[in-house]
Amino acid sequence: MxxxxxxxxxxxxxxxxxxxxxxxxxxxxxxxxxxxxxxxxxxxxxxxxxxxxxxxxxxxxxxxxxxxxxxxxxxxxxxxxxxxxxxxxxxxxxxxxxxxxxxxxxxxxxxxxxxxxxxxxxxxxxxxxxxxxxxxxxxxxxxxxxxxxxxxxxxxxxxxxxxxxxxxxxxxxxxxxxxxxxxxxxxxxxxxxxxxxxxxxxxxxxxxxxxxxxxxxxxxxxxxxxxxxxxxxxxxxxxxxxxxxxxxxxxxxxxxxxxxxxxxxxxxxxxxxVEVDPIFNLYNDRWPIHTQPNNYPPAKFVFADKANNRVGHATDSLVAEGCIISGGHVNRSVLSPKVRVNSYSEVEDSILFENVTIGRRCRIRRAIIDKNVEIPAGMTIGYDPVDDKRRFHVTPAGVVVIPKGMKVT
Ligand code: ADQ
CATH class of the missing domain: 3.90.550.10 (Spore Coat Polysaccharide Biosynthesis Protein SpsA; Chain A)
Structure with missing residues (x-):
């Protein structure tokens, strides 16, 4: 050989x-x-x-x-x-x-x-x-x-x-x-x-x-x-x-x-x-993609406000370990470890890197949020191109990118 x-x-x-x-x-x-x-x-x-x-x-x-x-x-x-x-x-x-x-x-x-x-x-x-x-x-x-x-x-x-x-x-x-x-x-x-x-x-x-x-x-x-x-x-x-x-x-x-x-x-x-039937199958364990092992607890989904039927859930999404989705809804998104999504928030078509926190009542769409960013309660991102461009980096296709560690106010 x-x-x-x-x-x-x-x-x-x-x-x-x-x-x-x-x-x-x-x-x-x-x-x-x-x-x-x-x-x-x-x-x-x-x-x-x-x-x-x-x-x-x-x-x-x-x-x-x-x-x-x-x-x-x-x-x-x-x-x-x-x-x-x-x-x-x-x-x-x-x-x-x-x-x-x-x-x-x-x-x-x-x-x-x-x-x-x-x-x-x-x-x-x-x-x-x-x-x-x-x-x-x-x-x-x-x-x-x-x-x-x-x-x-x-x-x-x-x-x-x-x-x-x-x-x-x-x-x-x-x-x-x-x-x-x-x-x-x-x-x-x-x-x-x-x-x-x-x-x-x-x-x-x-x-x-x-x-x-x-x-x-x-x-x-x-x-x-x-x-x-x-x-x-x-x-x-x-x-x-x-x-x-x-x-x-x-x-x-x-x-x-x-x-x-x-x-x-x-x-x-x-x-x-996140497609239901993706072309590239990460779950093929006969040709696994190796990466860093870590000691985070499993992803957790919390039914935060039973009185108002706020079920914490994710659909068509990849949710890594250490995440807590508490009374928020995540759809068509990719979440790295240790992401928090809080009550009444909606995250859609987005990529959230490690240690991102989405406060209550946020609406996030078509965004990439880099590591260690906290989105304060009530914020809307990805719905108003003029406002997004004023505050963040926006790609030619309209994806909002929030850099690592940015203080979002
Ligand atoms: P590019 O991707 O544009 O084209 P390049 O920027 O040289 O080429 O990057 C190739 C790889 O080399 C990347 O992994 C990059 O990180 C690395 N690299 C670049 N500069 C380097 C440096 N100074 N020291 C060490 N590593 C460096 C190349 C080919 C094309 C081909 C495309 C396919 O030149 O012919 O079609 O890749 O993507």
Missing amino acids: SKVLAMILAGGAGTRLEPLTRERAKPAVPFGGRYRIIDFVLSNFANSGVYRMKVLTQYKSDSLNNHLSRAWRMTAFLGHYVEPVPAQMRTGVDWYKGSADAIYQNLNIITDEEPDHIFVFGADHVYRMDTRQMLDFHCAKKAACTVAAIPVPIEQGREFGIIDVGPDGRMRQFLEKPKDPPPMPGNPKMCLASMGNYLFTTDVLVQEVVRDAANEASAHDFGKSIISELYKNAPVYVYDFAQNEIAGQEEKERGYWRDVGNIDVYFESNMEL
């Missing part, structure tokens, strides 16, 4: 998820009530039997580091680990100049570990993937590099690396974020996007990041600088993600992949989870 190492790129600034990334790196942003975004890629590796993972961090990494140390302690005895690698300026005074430079500055890890193959994966996506199947494909093709790919609507093409692939699976063209994305053959509405997940034969990765580092004009970015050139003179293959088969996965989840690139997509991806 080949020796593999996973290097996870978790150092991007995540500016398009502002203000959720004001105090934390994007991979540490909560998702689905119970998880952080990075849990999905790490669970994919762990469930695939890849137990050696280095997470390359940079911006605002404290929350991410805490999560990794609490949620992802592996068995040192078996040589398993998930280790954060902070930017250490090993090659000079600069932070990582881009994703390729992040690998270059940590080449010592590769020298120490001596893997045959290296996965270089992003940390920003929600999906299930058996990475061993990608490795089998890479080995069968004798590839220098394999790029995982998925069709996306053509109007989104300019946000991705766009691929043209031959009938044998070999890459024929790669354009990083083209203004005018070329469609897939026979399907003018779709184009084939790179998922930003790469698998390299070790020598090729080392050679490419060293070559890139010597080029001062380079953007030092995997898409722009490495893949865009490599396919021209080396066998770069394209792994069709939709072929990936996952234990216990229903047919409709095949090919599910969400790049939670901005707050509106982040919001919609969370809302998909």
Whole structure:
């Protein structure tokens, strides 16, 4: 069996998820009530039997580091680990100049570990993937590099690396974020996007990041600088993600992949989870998503005011442990641990992070409320766009975002 190492790129600034990334790196942003975004890629590796993972961090990494140390302690005895690698300026005074430079500055890890193959994966996506199947494909093709790919609507093409692939699976063209994305053959509405997940034969990765580092004009970015050139003179293959088969996965989840690139997509991806029959099934325990265990008590629902028939309840919602819904109503919402919803309040189509308190008689709709926020009694959010914009961050699709720790009055 080949020796593999996973290097996870978790150092991007995540500016398009502002203000959720004001105090934390994007991979540490909560998702689905119970998880952080990075849990999905790490669970994919762990469930695939890849137990050696280095997470390359940079911006605002404290929350991410805490999560990794609490949620992802592996068995040192078996040589398993998930280790954060902070930017250490090993090659000079600069932070990582881009994703390729992040690998270059940590080449010592590769020298120490001596893997045959290296996965270089992003940390920003929600999906299930058996990475061993990608490795089998890479080995069968004798590839220098394999790029995982998925069709996306053509109007989104300019946000991705766009691929043209031959009938044998070999890459024929790669354009990083083209203004005018070329469609897939026979399907003018779709184009084939790179998922930003790469698998390299070790020598090729080392050679490419060293070559890139010597080029001062380079953007030092995997898409722009490495893949865009490599396919021209080396066998770069394209792994069709939709072929990936996952234990216990229903047919409709095949090919599910969400790049939670901005707050509106982040919001919609969370809302998909509260569907009665969601595409992405968090309850598939044959491919579990692992995260931090905690010691909170179970969620509690309190019938607060029997005289006025105020039943505390939640419908079509994910409610994490430690929450108390007391005489309020929660509908189509995602609640992280330790949320309180008090009597006569209505919370609808919303995402409440850890330790949020909704006072009595509030009405909240289409809002994301970050950690440690208390909404005072009687407040209305999400019903008056002018008033919401005056007080809070509002996304193009009209989702109100209240940043972490904000004093709401
Ligand atoms: P983007 O997502 O725009 O496109 P990028 O911003 O480089 O690319 O982020 C990729 C990953 O690298 C993220 O997980 C990010 O956190 C991390 N990263 C970014 N800068 C970093 C740095 N300086 N140090 C360490 N880590 C860093 C990429 C590809 C496209 C592809 C999309 C799919 O370039 O071709 O289509 O991903 O989402």
